[in-house]
Amino acid sequence: MGQGVSLSEPEDDSRWVTQVTPYLWAAGLEGKISPFRRGPVIETDKSFSDVLDDLNFGGFANLWTRHGRFVFSGDAMYIKTTDADAIGPLPAFQIPGLGVTIPVGATIGARVDTEQFMATLQGGYRIVETPRFTLDALAGARIWHISNEIKVTAEHTGIGRRTASYGESFGWADPLAGLRAFVPLTEQFSLQAQADAGGFGAGADLTWSVLATANYTVNDSLSLSAGYKALKVDYDRDGHVYDVFLSGPVVGVTLRF
Template sequence: MSKRLGFMGAGIVLAGIFGTTASAQQSDWSYEATIYLFMPETETSVETPAGTLDGTLSFSDALDNLDFAFMGVFAASNGRWSLLADYNYTDLSFSNSGPGPAAADLDTSFTTQFLSGYVAYRVYEDPTVQLDIAGGFRWFSTETDFTLTPGSAPGRTTSVDDSWTDPVIGARARFVLSEKWTATGFVDYGGFSNDSETWQVLLTADYAINDRWVIRGGYRYIEFDHEIDGNDFKFSQSGPVIGATYRF
């Protein structure tokens, strides 16, 4: 089911991109679509009555353990207003040493997706700086299995299968460095409760090849902390991100 939702989400993003192309020339709206690759270190954990299970995948092993991923952003702007949607789908599996001598290994596999949607308003602008404030939501869905292989103790599997939506607020700043180069910073925070929090930081350097194409590179950190059936589930990713943007 999660994979079907992932492909559906990707289809919705792509349909929005191509569905608006024909009307772009007939309105004051401008659009851009970005495909990007996020190559993070991933940490995910769940606290249970039997103890904490914590799986970690390093940046160097991320591509080797990746089963499937799709990551894309669609943005539309009109004057000071803009809309932004960021979708991420990841299917990963990896192993770590088990917690203590009782277990041989901890095998972690997950299918995770999240969709962030924002409405932003430009509160400040001059020739070199633009500042937007944003509000919206972040939807997160995961199917995660933590499997302790047998050691001196029997093996067991703990599964986390849930989805939820948090409100988020954020800010985006864009700095013009030269005719071709700009820098962008984006931060947000959401959830606003002890049993559900999320936040992220995204920093990129952007190079305009021409009026249509921009390439981007930078760093991203994103975190989720949510209580599921009385257990604390955490998920975070951090690492380099590269992408290409088409404007129309």
């Protein structure tokens, strides 16, 4: 995923105010992925429960800071998954690391370990500031790094049983522009929406994200939020394909300093 969950607005413009928000994102995933240059493009459509079955570790955190009309937003995501399947028979193709072309009719057992890191960094300026509404204009970059390791076992009468491991990593950065709106409803309740778009062929052909949350301020140091987040990225370069759409509810706890 893009931006994370961040809440209440500082009342004192003479100092830096910082908010840190660890959050959970119950995202499903659909799209097309080719983690290896010589591998096939795989279509995937997983609900959050399917993603959770493969999950080894997942962490999400958001940083928001403001001084006067100047703002900064940082969001990070790290996910580690393992997906193991038995596949076959398959058409003939080359699996990196096995050293032979897998013949037609072979049965394949594959385990794929994947690590994904994404960070979105944006700075901006508050272009509208009223007691009932604020609007920030943002610009920055979204950085991706994806690492995959596959362990493959192939069985066929022509080659016997072959086992191999192979790994590849790739990454890119996308320029972004976005907006963030904040609407206080009462002293405790507020609404927030944030959106960005970018890519423009610099890394991905296209990327965008949107987030909307309802927020409750417990006290000056603690707030709670719940909402919905969606992230799209379409990357296809040098044989690597990562064309996915992630979406689902988010909940977060914000600590304010």
